[in-house]
Amino acid sequence: MISFVKYYFSKISLDNLKKLEKMLTHIGVTDLVLGKKCLADLAVLNMYCMFTDKSVNCEEDFKTHAPTAMKIVEKCKTDPKITEAMNDAKCRPFFPFQKISKM
Secondary structure (H helix, E strand, O other): OOOHHHHHHHHOHHHHHHHHHHHHHHOOOOOOOOOOOOHHHHHHHHHHHHHOOOOOOOHHHHHHHOHHHHHHHHHHOOOHHHHHHHHHHHOOOOOOOOOOOOO
16 A cells, blocks of 8 residues: 555655656756755755655656756755754654654
C-alpha cells in the first residue's frame, strides 16, 4: 500500500515541478535566481529537502523534472553552512505529523 505522502508527490507535485522548471527557464536562471543566494534559492532548496525526505524519496523525480532547480540546489550546496544545515535537516522528518506515535 502506497502512503498518502508518496501518492501526493507522485501525482500532484510532478506537475508542479514541471511548472517550476518552466518558470525558471522563462526568467533565464542558470545557477542561482539572482546570481547570488536569495530567498527564492532557499525556497527551491526547501522544496528539494521536501522531495528528498525519507517518507517521500522522490529525488530522482526532482532531478528529472526540474534540472534547473537542481542546478540551484547544487550551487547552494557549495556553501558549507547550507550543507551543514541540509545534513542536519535530513536527520529529521519533513512531515513530522505523518506517523502517529504510540503512547
